[in-house]
Amino acid sequence: MSSTENLNLLPPLIESGRFHQLVKAGQTISSSFSPLDNSFSAFITYANTDIPSKEKETKSRTDEEQPIYFSGIDIVPSSERRLFITDTLIIFAAFNNLLLSAENHPVGWLQDDNQVKLMRKLAIDYVNFIKECWVHASQPIPRPEGPLQFSSDHYRSLYTCFSLFVVLYIPEPGYDLAPVGDELMEWLNIHFIEPSTEEGDHLSALEKPWEDESFWPYLTRAILRGLTKSSAFFLGTLLRHESEDLQRLTTTLESLVGNQPRLQEFNAERDFAFSFRRWKDKVKALRIEMDEIPEDRRFDEFDNWWDRLSNIVGILEGRFEVIKRVCEDLGGDWKEVCVAWSIFVDPRMQRQHLPDVVSQVLGDTPPDPTNLEDMIHAALFSGRPAEGLRNASQLDRWLAAHLASIMAPLQLIDAEDDEDADLSTRDEHVLSYADYLHSDPALWRVTVEYMYSCGDVGKDRADEILLRVPLRLQEQNFEEIKIRAGDVVGVLKDVNQTCFQHKREAVRRSVCRIAAQTLVQKKDYGLAVSYCISAEDWVGLGSVVDRVLDEYIINGPQIFSQYAVAIAPSAQKLQTPQGHGLSVHRLVFTVQYAHLHELFERHEYQEAANKIVAIFSQDIVPKSWWAIVLCDAVQLLESGPSLLFSSSSASFMLQKLNEIFVRTSQGSGDDYLIVLSRKLKGGGETEALENLRGVRLALARYFARCTVFSAQ
Known part of the structure; x- marks a missing residue:
């Protein structure tokens, strides 16, 4: 729908003239605007929320039966x-x-x-x-x-x-x-073409065009509009007229029309003014010559050619009453009168003088109030x-x-x-x-450009639009496809660029945070981590990393490694921000832990042993994951005759294991055993400790083997 004061719903929510029945029932019509675009919904609600309990059932049933109408304030651009x-x-x-x-x-x-x-x-x-x-x-x-x-x-x-x-x-x-007449006449002739080309073609094909009823109106308007070539051609045809008086006057008139001074022909306005005065004197001389023609010689068999010629000369003389009457007879409007004034009445008229002339003309020939185009022209002409x-x-x-x-x-x-x-x-x-523009969410880039040019109010509105762009990524549409073309590309990259361009850093970070949350829901963890880092949302980064680690608990090491590979590039580029190292360490651990399982998959056990020692030594393993990593080490401790760990490395792992048992006995078991308990799928602290006792046994056997090897 277009923007109107009234909205007609079909079928109606309430019949015309029956709104009082709605009020009597304690109801009213409500609406809610959509933050996505400038659409809204209309529906019936209860005017008073304090409804007696015995009416709740009726209310509930009524609400279910009431339709909800969705409508747009503007038609979406095609x-x-x-x-x-x-x-x-x-x-x-x-x-x-x-x-x-x-x-x-x-x-x-x-x-x-x-x-x-x-x-x-x-x-x-x-x-x-x-x-x-x-x-x-x-x-x-x-x-x-x-x-x-x-x-x-x-x-x-x-x-x-x-x-x-x-x-x-x-x-x-x-x-x-400078005088504005020539520019106004050019504008009028470009946009409101008169006389028509068809009329000219018709008349030029006639042997005696003055016998046609459209001849004099065509010639008069051509001269009024400054169309020199057309005027000269049809004035030339009058040299074949039977009246010698008309032929003689036409010769003079043709010279006057063809040599009317134009501002663009002069380097100085005063030269133009001098030439125009001399030209006006020649027009006066033509008028005197016309007046000397006897009344009985002013007619031909078809028309009073003298009156027709007098109108043209009256225009050249700059007689306003003639110009106004001729324009009305020709079907012209106030614009044609005003422009003719600037050419014939006052050719030196400047822009600032135009409103006075327009006011005088519009008093007799007002613009069409039903025509918005004409009303705009009138306001601009009038200096409003x-x-x-x-x-x-x-x-x-x-x-x-x-x-x-x-x-x-x-x-x-x-x-x-x-x-x-x-x-x-x-x-x-x-x-x-x-x-x-906001009626079409796809035009958000254009919409915010206009809004950001409008001070604080516009900036606030544009911010709200940008904040909602990433929420649309949940929809299965073309915009979502674009975002999956690379790391930070497509729509969200455009949003970031827009924020940078208009210095909306707070909005940019919020958009990145919202985008990260949306991407996590789609398990696009690589992009989610990128946007968390871009937003400097270290808490959010930690949440994303936890979701990736959860994939290990839920789906096992293979699927976990696939997701971890996606976040690896961010971990390699990221430097630990001051005061937010915990989240970054968890990110690094996730990538390193995924690498550990890749080594297991390739049977590169020595490298796997080195990796376990390294991640413990670097202190990047979260305490809740100590037990998991130690359990992973069991197969390395018991693999074949070779010793994959040094005795000092094995002692280091034993220290970590002992800390878990000690802290658990002191009531901090959740800090160390929660992940292992989840991996056991239903197991509690007792089951987790039982698994760790298996680790302790494997370490004891490993130390025994170390002793045997050292004795040999």
Whole structure:
């Protein structure tokens, strides 16, 4: 659904006009928003939680029968729309980088022509990209995915609005005080093409085009729009007219239209002004010549050519009442009147003078209140950018967000937070757009980029989105597949990079912790250890290591070794952090213990004996695992005629064994025997000690063999 004030559920939770029955039953309609996206659920609950016990059964039954509706506030962007969103993010990010680089500029943002040029260039990039989308959406090509989510006309509206904003508010440096008429006429002719090409083709094919009823409207509008070539061609056809008066006047008019001074033709504005005054004098002379034509010679068999020609001359004279009337007769609107004013009435009109003219024109020819595009144009023409933003947000929140992000540094809207508001105008529109993006969780990268540009409020919202990204890894989707491509890759790597980019270290560590917990559930212990280390979560690291060690107890040494191999690279790279050595030692022990069983598997018993002595000597064996390792040593103590341990190494193991018996007798048996008891699957402390007595017996026999060998 789109964002609206009302939500219609089908079938309804409660029929229209019957809400009072719900209230009478002590119930109400509740909703709950999803933290994953901007969707929500709607359901019926009891308004008063203090329900008598005799009603609990009824309540329970009622709750079970009540449906829960799930709905999205915004329609999730389609593939076409998603491409538009992600590509324009590149421009938005570049613009933000430009703003950051200008923060400490010694001259100031608006006084540096190079900075303004860069900003104008990025704004034009927006315009060009919207144009490409409009052209693409206009193509009549097969679309297997179905019709476009936003029509070509929608992108055309974005195109006209954004390009008008650039024309009016981001002129080339040094041209902010220059006449604006030519630029406005170019904008009008690009976006609102009149007269049509079809009309011109039709008239040009006629022997006497002035006999066609569309001839004079076409010619008048061509001159009104400054279309010199079309005007010259059809004025030339009038040289074949039966009236010699019209032929003579047309010759003069053709010269005037073709030689009307244009600002871009002059190096200085004063030269343009001088040339325009001389040109106006020639127009006045033409008017005098026209007035001398007798009334009875002003007609032909089809029309009053003199009146038609008088309208054209009235336009060239800059007579506002004529321009206004002609535009109305031609079906033009207030935009055409205002632009014609800037060309014919006051060709030296600057941007800052335009709102006064627009106000006068709109008083008689208001914009269409049902047309958001027209309302945006009117607000921008009138010098009311904040009002334009409000209308733009209704047309497309994309437009409002990107216009606001440029208006703020230009000081067209409040750049700083209002004392009475939580957000600036700019941030309000950008965050509204980000909320729309949040309707699609897959667009989280784009969403947080916009949010992080919006002060503390936006940063807090973006943090919450990033924190929930790893929770989505529990879903069987494409994002999960990506993460399994390597150590720290895919989605979580993107999250980390985003946190680094925006200096959100606390969020990054939290994300890593959450990711590690998710990965442990999937027994992806290698990545889980990596993320614990990245988050400097040493407690979490210890928990992951314990889960790996549990695999030995539950599934045996072979499966345990497979999991331990996955965490070995982290153990090799990790240095013991100060104050957190216990977890790291357990990690190292896990890897070393897995290696011990690999040696057993390969029958490399001497290396296995050396490994047992080494891990005890390095003091990395947790006390709860002493008994396990000592039990593993039994087969080495009793293997064949060779002695795999030195007498000192055997004595060292005996000391560890004796400590277990002594500590157990002192009540600390759980510290030493809990793992062995679990391995015995149901055995308690007594069974564990019995196993260790077997170790003691094996050591006694080993010492006896050592004595025999030394005697020989």
